[in-house]
Structure formats: structure tokens, C-alpha cells
Amino acid sequence: MDEFDFVVVGAGSSGAPIVDRLTASGRHSVLLLEAGPDDNTNRWLSIPLGFAKTFLDPNVNWKFATQPEAELGGRRVYWPRGKVVGGSSAINGMVYVRGLASDYDRWRQMGNQGWSFDDCLPYFKRLEAYPGGASDLHGGDGPVKITQDEYRNEIGETFLAACAEVGLPSIADFNGRGEEGSGLYHATVSDGRRVSTGRAYLAPARRRSNCRVVTGALVERINVADGRATGVTYRKDGQTVTVQARCEVVVSAGAVGSPQLLQLSGIGPAALLGGFGIPVVRDLAGVGENLQDHWGVRSTYRTWWRLTVNDDINLYHRRLSAMVEYALLRTGPLTASPAFAGAFVRLMPQSDEPDTQLHFFPWSTDRIDRGPHKFSGFTILTNQSRPESRGHIRISSPDPAAPPAIVANYLSSDLDRQATVAGVKFVRLLARTTALSRILTEELLPGVEAWSDEDFLDHARKEGQSAYHPVGTCRMGSDAGAVVDARLRVHGIAGLRVADASIMPILVSGNTNAACMMIGEKAADLILADAR
Numbered sequence: 001m002d003e004f005d006f007v008v009v010g011a012g013s014s015g016a017p018i019v020d021r022l023t024a025s026g027r028h029s030v031l032l033l034e035a036g037p038d039d040n041t042n043r044w045l046s047i048p049l050g051f052a053k054t055f056l057d058p059n060v061n062w063k064f065a066t067q068p069e070a071e072l073g074g075r076r077v078y079w080p081r082g083k084v085v086g087g088s089s090a091i092n093g094m095v096y097v098r099g100l101a102s103d104y105d106r107w108r109q110m111g112n113q114g115w116s117f118d119d120c121l122p123y124f125k126r127l128e129a130y131p132g133g134a135s136d137l138h139g140g141d142g143p144v145k146i147t148q149d150e151y152r153n154e155i156g157e158t159f160l161a162a163c164a165e166v167g168l169p170s171i172a173d174f175n176g177r178g179e180e181g182s183g184l185y186h187a188t189v190s191d192g193r194r195v196s197t198g199r200a201y202l203a204p205a206r207r208r209s210n211c212r213v214v215t216g217a218l219v220e221r222i223n224v225a226d227g228r229a230t231g232v233t234y235r236k237d238g239q240t241v242t243v244q245a246r247c248e249v250v251v252s253a254g255a256v257g258s259p260q261l262l263q264l265s266g267i268g269p270a271a272l273l274g275g276f277g278i279p280v281v282r283d284l285a286g287v288g289e290n291l292q293d294h295w296g297v298r299s300t301y302r303t304w305w306r307l308t309v310n311d312d313i314n315l316y317h318r319r320l321s322a323m324v325e326y327a328l329l330r331t332g333p334l335t336a337s338p339a340f341a342g343a344f345v346r347l348m349p350q351s352d353e354p355d356t357q358l359h360f361f362p363w364s365t366d367r368i369d370r371g372p373h374k375f376s377g378f379t380i381l382t383n384q385s386r387p388e389s390r391g392h393i394r395i396s397s398p399d400p401a402a403p404p405a406i407v408a409n410y411l412s413s414d415l416d417r418q419a420t421v422a423g424v425k426f427v428r429l430l431a432r433t434t435a436l437s438r439i440l441t442e443e444l445l446p447g448v449e450a451w452s453d454e455d456f457l458d459h460a461r462k463e464g465q466s467a468y469h470p471v472g473t474c475r476m477g478s479d480a481g482a483v484v485d486a487r488l489r490v491h492g493i494a495g496l497r498v499a500d501a502s503i504m505p506i507l508v509s510g511n512t513n514a515a516c517m518m519i520g521e522k523a524a525d526l527i528l529a530d531a532r
């Protein structure tokens, strides 16, 4: 049986930094097990506009879906998740947003020592190579290259002009302490290529002799003896393999994979495990609970201005020139991340900080698998930043290859419904500004016939979608519902940690990749300190 100091499960946003930092210490051997393939197996993974190509590709995407959602008239909601080296950072929208400083302060106020914004900031700085270099808020020479204006589009400038017209201040950097306003997003794109954690962290880590990466390895069980994790059992090419972890097993399988793996290993709610005949190793009621996600609602518009990504794809000469430009210079429309501008706004009377995020997409579609509309169009997505709705993820079978049952309970809170309606109405207000109305020819969604709060809520129920930010299913804390402590150690099992999106007690007020990479960076320090 193979033996390593550490076995890490999942090569995603959090797992990759952990493996890099543990192997760079030179003191430990590390085995990284990833269910998906290597990231050099699909050329679309490195091209920013390739987002649309990997969004539904089962070779690199778990392609989960929720159970029929009660508030959405029984609709199932599509949940893409990266199944490839780099995890979801290899297929995501590349927006780099850390969230509000108060998000992390709230984690600390819940009793999680070491997780205030000031505690997390050094780890954000450590991961960043921020444009403009190091400052009191940013890192200048970290592994994750971040840019702001690799691709710009005049329609995006029009969106920003509309935001200015309604009085929103212009924000140069959303990754400050969290002011209200609009601006260009920073993106994990550099030199015209996506910066996934596979590229940023694992490419250097894999050159070290103490690092071993096995892809196509689905971890089926964490092995526990006498209350201590001893290793894992995984399946690759039809073979079952058991490996030993001398120090620790670190689970970074994401907000879906981590609670699923714990439950399959007998760590979770006893009644759920008993129902599938899984022997209970540790009765932990919170495993899979506390699920939170952002509910995104699109407003789409037709425009006469042939400057959208739709036109870059639909018009033969534009498509050809985009491909040539990318091949020769690594610039142009193919370097566009899906959303390059946005805003954080305060819409609810009770909010004293931004409560809603907007993404501006210079393209429009009915269904991403059918490609963009055949005409020029753009989209504005709105989502409430801190939803109250809570769902859960529970195994649906003892078979590790079976997807778990995901119940997100979107829009199950009154506040969430009100805030979502407020977001859609705000987008309508933007569309009525001189800047945007001058270029619009038609509102496709929600459509001009929608005008009451009920209409907007109906639209949110019928057309809303996941913003792809599920978190919280192995929540950090010290109460009975918590799964890990503030050092990310699983309660009641020695030698086992969880480090990824699932440990967030509350969803951050923005996109989640930056927070997940920070969690990986911080987890690595905790692990190394405890290994001494």
C-alpha cells in the first residue's frame, strides 16, 4: 500500500494551493487525487471565451442538477462544477471578487477565530499578482495572475455610463473594503489565457519530487480507524486502490463533493447514513446542511449595435478575425471572460452595505448550448448578495458514482424574494437610462409586459439560475451543527480536515473563487503549523 504524509482529495480552487504550499515546504510527501482529467486534455479550458464550451462538457464538468425546487414550480436547476485539474476554477467565469470585508468579520463574529477580514487579508495578498503591484490591500507577486482590462467592449462602457446616470459612483477596484458602485471586474486572466489553480499552483508543484498527482481517481471513502483518518480508497480505471496518510487526509472536493464523501465514509447525520446501510463512524448532523447559493436573474436586451460577442461569433469575418487575432497575439474577443463589468448596489432599506451584485455580459442567449442569439444582444444578471434561503446536499445512494440529491431551496425566504425583485427592478431602471435606452431595440427578458413586483418575481422563478456559488455544506464553527473547527479539523475525527467552499459559514457577498483560493492558502498554513 502506498503511503504519503498527506492525501489531498480534489485539485480545485482550494485543493491546488494546499498541495503547492505543502510540497514547497520540502518537508512532506503529498498525494493529490482528482476525479477529473488533466487540464491539458481540452484546449477550451485555457481560452477565456471557451467558458461556453466547457459549461456543458461532461468530460470536465460534473453537470449536477438540483432536485425539483419548491419555489420554482418544481423546476430543476443546472449546477455545473469543474471535474478536472483546477476544479471549478478551470471552467468558471474568471471574475475575481473577494467579497466585502464584513463577510469575513461576520465569520469571526460567529466564533471562528482567525477568520476576520484582517486575518484573511495576508492570504489574499499571498495568492495575488495584482495589476499595479503590491499595496496595503493587494499582493504583487503571488501565483495567481489577475488583470482588469485585457478585454473591453464599448457596450460595457455604456453599461457603466448607465450606472453613473443613476448615481452610482465609479469603483476602480471592487476588492477594496466593499463600497457601493460600478466598474470593471478584475479577472483571473493573464496574457489572454485563463488562470486556473491548476495553472497557477499545480504546474510548479508537479515539478517537485514530493508531489504526486493522480487524475481520473474518484475517491470513494475516507478510511477511519480508532477515530483517526488513516487514508482513502479510490477507484481508477476500474481498479480499487487504498492509500495511507501518515499525517492527514485533506478533503477539498468542493461544496458538493466534500459533504458527499464524508457521508459515504460514515461521517454525517446518523439517520441519513442508516437509511443507506452505511455504518456510522461519526454522527455529525451538519454534514451537507447549511447550503447557500446566489440566485441569478437575467435581463436580456436586443441592440442595434453590432459590438456584442454575439456578433463576434455570428458574423463570419468577425469570427475569423477573432481567431486569427487570438492565434497571433492572444488578444481580442476570445480573451473575453463572460462578464467584464458589474456593480454592487444597496437596494433594500434595511441594508447598510451593498446587498446586490450585477454582472454585465456583452452577449445574450436563450440556452448556452444553442450558442448566442443570432442578433446583437447583451445581458445583465442580478443577484442578491447574502441570501437567507438554506438548502442541503445528501447522498441519494451508497454508490460513490451516483450524484447526491441537491436541494437549494432558492427563494424560500421572504427577504430573498423581495431583494431579488428589487434587483430586477433596478436593472429595468438602468435600461431606461439615456445611455442604455439609446442602444436598445427590445427588452427580451423579463419583457415590457412585466411591470409589477409579482411579474418580476414570476420572472425570477421561471428564468432564474444558479450563479454557481454553492457553499456552506461542511460549515466551520463550534456548535452542534458545525462540521469543522476554526482550524478546519473535522469535529471528532483526528487527522481529517475539510478545506474548500463548503467550510464557509455564510456565503460571501460576491463570486467565490477568490475566497476558496484564500481558504486553501490559509489551510496550508494551519496544516503545516499542526504538523510541526
Ligand SMILES: Cc1cc2nc3c(=O)[nH]c(=O)nc-3n(C[C@H](O)[C@H](O)[C@H](O)COP(=O)(O)OP(=O)(O)OC[C@H]3O[C@@H](n4cnc5c(N)ncnc54)[C@H](O)[C@@H]3O)c2cc1C
Binding pocket: 009, 010, 011, 012, 013, 014, 015, 033, 034, 035, 036, 055, 080, 081, 082, 083, 084, 085, 086, 087, 088, 089, 091, 092, 093, 094, 095, 096, 097, 217, 218, 219, 220, 252, 253, 254, 255, 257, 258, 261, 467, 468, 469, 470, 500, 501, 502, 511, 512, 513, 514, 516
Ligand atoms: C460555471 C461556473 C462559473 C463560475 N464563475 C465564477 C466567477 O466568475 N468568479 C468566481 O469567483 N467564482 C466563480 N464560480 C465559483 C468558483 O469557481 C467556485 O466557488 C470555486 O472554484 C470552488 O472551489 P472549491 O475548491 O470549493 O471546489 P472545486 O474548485 O470545484 O474543486 C473540487 C475538486 O474536487 C474534485 N472532486 C470532487 N469529488 C471528488 C472525489 N470524490 N474524488 C476525487 N476528486 C473529487 C472535483 O472534480 C474538483 O476538481 C463559478 C463556478 C462555476 C461552476
